[in-house]
Amino acid sequence: MVTSLSSSLGTERKLLTEVPGPKSRALHERRQRSVSAGLTQGFPVYIERAEGAILEDVDGNLLLDLGSGIAVTSIGHGVPEVIEAVSNQVAAFTHTCFMVTPYEEYVEVCEELARLTPGDHQKTTALFNSGAEAVENAVKVARLATGRAAIVVFEHAYHGRTNLTMALTAKNMPYKDRFGPFAPEIYRAPMSYPFRDGLSGPEAAQRAIAMIESQVGAHNVAGLLIEPIQGEGGFIVPADGFLPALAEWAKKNGVVFIADEIQSGFCRTGDWFAVNHEGVVPDIVTTAKGLAGGMPLAGVTGRAELMNAVHEGGLGGTYGGNPVAAAAAIATIRTMETRNLAGRARELGATMLERLHALASQHAIIGDVRGRGAMIAFELVQPGTTTPNAAAAKAIVAHCNAQGVIALTCGTYGNVIRLLPPLIISDAQLADGLDVLSDAVAAAG
Numbered sequence: 001m002v003t004s005l006s007s008s009l010g011t012e013r014k015l016l017t018e019v020p021g022p023k024s025r026a027l028h029e030r031r032q033r034s035v036s037a038g039l040t041q042g043f044p045v046y047i048e049r050a051e052g053a054i055l056e057d058v059d060g061n062l063l064l065d066l067g068s069g070i071a072v073t074s075i076g077h078g079v080p081e082v083i084e085a086v087s088n089q090v091a092a093f094t095h096t097c098f099m100v101t102p103y104e105e106y107v108e109v110c111e112e113l114a115r116l117t118p119g120d121h122q123k124t125t126a127l128f129n130s131g132a133e134a135v136e137n138a139v140k141v142a143r144l145a146t147g148r149a150a151i152v153v154f155e156h157a158y159h160g161r162t163n164l165t166m167a168l169t170a171k172n173m174p175y176k177d178r179f180g181p182f183a184p185e186i187y188r189a190p191m192s193y194p195f196r197d198g199l200s201g202p203e204a205a206q207r208a209i210a211m212i213e214s215q216v217g218a219h220n221v222a223g224l225l226i227e228p229i230q231g232e233g234g235f236i237v238p239a240d241g242f243l244p245a246l247a248e249w250a251k252k253n254g255v256v257f258i259a260d261e262i263q264s265g266f267c268r269t270g271d272w273f274a275v276n277h278e279g280v281v282p283d284i285v286t287t288a289k290g291l292a293g294g295m296p297l298a299g300v301t302g303r304a305e306l307m308n309a310v311h312e313g314g315l316g317g318t319y320g321g322n323p324v325a326a327a328a329a330i331a332t333i334r335t336m337e338t339r340n341l342a343g344r345a346r347e348l349g350a351t352m353l354e355r356l357h358a359l360a361s362q363h364a365i366i367g368d369v370r371g372r373g374a375m376i377a378f379e380l381v382q383p384g385t386t387t388p389n390a391a392a393a394k395a396i397v398a399h400c401n402a403q404g405v406i407a408l409t410c411g412t413y414g415n416v417i418r419l420l421p422p423l424i425i426s427d428a429q430l431a432d433g434l435d436v437l438s439d440a441v442a443a444a445g
């Protein structure tokens with residue numbers, strides 16, 4: 001029934017064919033005929049099974065996963081607790097629509113989100129299917145609760161691909177190009193990007209605040225929406241003090257501070273949320289990705305007085321908080337706690353940073369190494385400059401892929417390699433992945 005429990009994939013990367021192999025190539029041909037060309041092609045190995053940090057493709061190759069499906073399967077693939085919770089819930093019932101006839105699993109996820117998100121104020125939550133949907137709803141709540149329209153977002157931000165979230169997202173290609181017109185009343189402020197601006201956190205915050213006050217007016221701003229560590233934008237960690245200064249300004253001006261923790265949340269950075277590292281307490285937190293161990297689920301958790309300002313029926317959706325996804329989230333949270341995956345993320349981060357700093361000292365194409373916990377990246381440049389080197393990033397990922405290692409790029413300039421290993425990856429598996437990565441950097445440099 002559950003094949004991953006009956007026979008183990010083992011723990012080692014192993015290639016039986018060139019990758020993609022013949023069966024993957026045949027599937028890829030089928031895909032070209034039936035799947036829209038608008039979707040990113042990535043690394044076209046077709047996956048059949050996965051366990052821990054290992055993916056098995058249709059040709060029997062065992063690949064090492066350093067991407068977790070973009071920070072989603074942070075607890076790893078094929079985790080028995082999640083398989084059991086999901087299987088039991090599928091057998092019990094799969095859908096009623098929470099707005100029609102409710103169920104306990106939804107309520108329990110909301111209780112857990114209130115418990116785990118920062119701050120001990122009273123909080124309530126609404127659940128959705130995707131990160132973009134969560135962000136849209138956070139904006140709805142902020143506007144309704146404040147009676148204001150403007151939303152401030154940041155350079156390099158990524159918040160999704162729906163119409164409103166395209167407007168919130170910074171990068172034109174590939175996310176926005178020719179998809180407009182975009183939603184109005186979105187204002188973009190400068191981000192703290194220590195590698196490129198050299199500003200301290202308070203200086204960068206002052207720059208952003210000055211822009212908001214002169215170009216928007218604090219009294220017009222409903223919400224300030226920010227990824228505490230930017231994901232798609234390049235794993236940009238703002239300088240210390242940037243987030244606290246913005247949160248303080250928001251509080252003083254009646255602006256809802258919304259932390260988009262969709263990529264950085266759920267133990268990824270070595271704590272439940274990235275804002276925890278600086279003691280910032282957001283008014284609203286959006287979550288998705290790592291929350292439900294691979295099932296689609298997203299949350300908007302905020303101060304009860306904001307979330308409950310909405311009239312009945314103003315929030316919701318057919319599938320939001322689906323019982324199977326909710327059961328997966330409950331099991332994921334329990335597993336993260338019992339296995340101390342936040343602690344494990346810190347260990348993995350220390351290992352990755354040490355190796356990457358050593359690599360950077362040998363190879364001038366690495367301009368910056370950064371990140372927190374198991375959300376680590378390095379930025380590739382033309383040696384001796386800060387000029388982005390996207391070609392090197394592409395070559396490094398291609399080298400890793402050919403060796404059966406899944407690695408991802410990101411960044412406004414496409415020149416950042418990000419590492420998002422499943423938090424249950426073993427030391428030996430991580431070392432293997434970093435060896436391959438080191439060879440790839442040496443080849444590209």
Ligand SMILES: *Cc1c(COP(=O)(O)O)cnc(C)c1O
Binds near residue numbers: 130232
């Ligand atoms: C992925 C992501 C989103 C969008 O989530 P989807 O589930 O793809 O809609 C929003 N914000 C951040 C920070 C993300 O990383």
